[in-house]
Amino acid sequence: MIFFLRYVIRRTLKNLTGNLFPNFITIGIIVISMLIFSAFTLIALNLTNFLTIWEDKIEIIAYLKQGMPPGQVEPLLRKTRLLEGVEVVRYVSPDDAMDFMATKLGRQKNLLEGIQPAFLPPSFEIQLKKNFRNSTRIKEVVARLKEIPQFEEIQYGQEWVETFSVLVHAFRLTQWILGGLLLIGIVFITSNTLQLTISSRREEIEVMHWVGARPSFIRVPVYLEGLLQGFLGGGLAILFLFLLHQGLFFYIPPSTQAWIAKIPVLFLPPETIAWILLGGTVLGFFGSFVASMRVLKYR
Amino acid sequence: MINETIIEMDDVSKVYSSGISALSDISLEVLAGEFIFIAGPSGAGKSTLLRILCCAEKPTSGEVVVCGMRITEPGFKKLYQLRKTMGIVSQDFKLLRDRTANENVAFALEATGHPRKEAKRIASDILSRVGLGEREKDPILALSAGEQQRVAIARALANSPPVILADEPTGNLDAKTTLDIMGTFTDLHRRGTTIVFATQFTGLVKRYSYRVIRILGGRISNGGMADLPKVQEVKTGE
Numbered sequence: 001m002i003f004f005l006r007y008v009i010r011r012t013l014k015n016l017t018g019n020l021f022p023n024f025i026t027i028g029i030i031v032i033s034m035l036i037f038s039a040f041t042l043i044a045l046n047l048t049n050f051l052t053i054w055e056d057k058i059e060i061i062a063y064l065k066q067g068m069p070p071g072q073v074e075p076l077l078r079k080t081r082l083l084e085g086v087e088v089v090r091y092v093s094p095d096d097a098m099d100f101m102a103t104k105l106g107r108q109k110n111l112l113e114g115i116q117p118a119f120l121p122p123s124f125e126i127q128l129k130k131n132f133r134n135s136t137r138i139k140e141v142v143a144r145l146k147e148i149p150q151f152e153e154i155q156y157g158q159e160w161v162e163t164f165s166v167l168v169h170a171f172r173l174t175q176w177i178l179g180g181l182l183l184i185g186i187v188f189i190t191s192n193t194l195q196l197t198i199s200s201r202r203e204e205i206e207v208m209h210w211v212g213a214r215p216s217f218i219r220v221p222v223y224l225e226g227l228l229q230g231f232l233g234g235g236l237a238i239l240f241l242f243l244l245h246q247g248l249f250f251y252i253p254p255s256t257q258a259w260i261a262k263i264p265v266l267f268l269p270p271e272t273i274a275w276i277l278l279g280g281t282v283l284g285f286f287g288s289f290v291a292s293m294r295v296l297k298y299r
Numbered sequence: 300m301i302n303e304t305i306i307e308m309d310d311v312s313k314v315y316s317s318g319i320s321a322l323s324d325i326s327l328e329v330l331a332g333e334f335i336f337i338a339g340p341s342g343a344g345k346s347t348l349l350r351i352l353c354c355a356e357k358p359t360s361g362e363v364v365v366c367g368m369r370i371t372e373p374g375f376k377k378l379y380q381l382r383k384t385m386g387i388v389s390q391d392f393k394l395l396r397d398r399t400a401n402e403n404v405a406f407a408l409e410a411t412g413h414p415r416k417e418a419k420r421i422a423s424d425i426l427s428r429v430g431l432g433e434r435e436k437d438p439i440l441a442l443s444a445g446e447q448q449r450v451a452i453a454r455a456l457a458n459s460p461p462v463i464l465a466d467e468p469t470g471n472l473d474a475k476t477t478l479d480i481m482g483t484f485t486d487l488h489r490r491g492t493t494i495v496f497a498t499q500f501t502g503l504v505k506r507y508s509y510r511v512i513r514i515l516g517g518r519i520s521n522g523g524m525a526d527l528p529k530v531q532e533v534k535t536g537e
């Protein structure tokens with residue numbers, strides 16, 4: 001067994017180093033394919049992360065009808081707090097709203113001079129429980145709020161959430177469709193280039209057939225070759241993606257960097273990296289398997 | 300081993316998909332330790348017969364048993380086991396040209412499960428047996444045609460097979476080298492190896508008193524090559 005392993009490793013390394021150009025091409029194509037797939041995964045991951053952060057901060061503002069008697073606010077607060085999915089409800093009076101606007105306007109707060117606080121409607125700021133902070137469940141809370149006649153208008157940045165959600169889903173879909181196409185491509189390319197390298201060794205393989213070499217002695221080095229090509233391709237793709245990810249910050253203007261600093265731009269987590277490496281390795285193996293089925297038949 | 304049948308062909312025919320009939324109703328037995336010539340002109344079917352014996356081609360009909368293995372049975376998968384029982388020598392040597400004589404023989408041994416050092420040692424011994432002990436480290440391209448054919452014979456002997464199938468092994472060699480190579484084969488025969496030797500050279504066949512199977516147009520023939528000994532004529536010794 002040890003002899004067999006040593007033989008297989010020696011043959012594989014000889015095959016890899018003895019056919020540098022076709023191997024270089026195969027690994028290069030796997031790198032490009034895996035880089036495209038990994039980049040899509042990374043973008044989808046960051047969009048999802050951005051959506052999660054955004055959803056975490058999501059809150060509903062329910063504007064009260066003008067002229068509501070102050071005595072009705074407290075019972076309405078209690079009623080709202082009891083709705084499913086609601087975590088915290090804060091009453092924002094017209095004065096609070098005016099102070100908030102003044103703070104936001106900063107040095108331009110004099111723009112508010114002459115405006116009466118009563119001009120701004122009173123509202124409830126409603127924070128949701130964690131499992132309700134998504135575009136689907138938030139609608140359930142909004143629907144219940146709309147049934148309460150004391151509310152004039154309900155706002156929750158609906159379009160933003162939905163558009164962003166659609167974008168994330170579209171990205172995920174593209175990622176998997178692209179992943180599927182690249183998968184077929186990688187198997188096809190690996191098997192074809194391995195056929196080229198096998199062809200360049202056809203005299204050796206013919207001799208092995210004539211002398212009665214076990215099929216495992218002929219095939220396993222080819223499988224290992226494909227496996228290594230896939231692993232190297234996946235690994236290099238991750239490395240290049242990491243360098244691109246790091247390099248991105250060098251080329252972003254400082255003003256934008258400050259804005260981006262608020263949203264962490266994540267790199268792929270270790271388990272995703274492991275899956276990509278495994279994926280590349282398995283694809284490389286399949287490529288070599290297809291190639292060996294085509295050209296390594298014992299004859 | 301002597302007097303046991305090592306190769307048996309029974310009513311073997313081969314028709315290619317193009318409709319060309321390469322062999323028709325070939326029946327023959329080869330005894331262990333025997334040397335037989337398969338003689339016939341180019342295109343007679345000698346190579347097809349040898350290719351069927353080593354299972355490189357399947358016959359259209361008939362039964363073939365080699366070293367106790369019924370190679371014509373449906374789903375026969377022990378091809379590598381069959382090949383280990385035979386050494387194959389061809390006209391074009393089929394050597395790895397980027398390696399030395401020793402590496403060529405050692406490669407066959409390594410591919411069949413011998414550790415590298417042991418393979419090199421055995422290769423060295425076999426090359427000495429075929430008279431190439433002094434040249435084992437020379438690259439193949441530095442050897443003459445006759446020496447290259449001896450390397451091919453050494454490689455065929457690597458796994459000590461009981462049978463050697465030689466398909467026109469002297470086809471590319473001059474007269475003197477042909478006799479040298481024949482000397483190597485007869486020596487192997489003396490040591491008990493069964494040799495099936497295909498050739499189109501009648502002069503060569505006449506030189507030795509081994510059994511001759513004449514093939515003409517894919518059939519075993521009693522005539523057509525008047526200068527050859529008769530079919531199934533068995534003479535012992537050289």
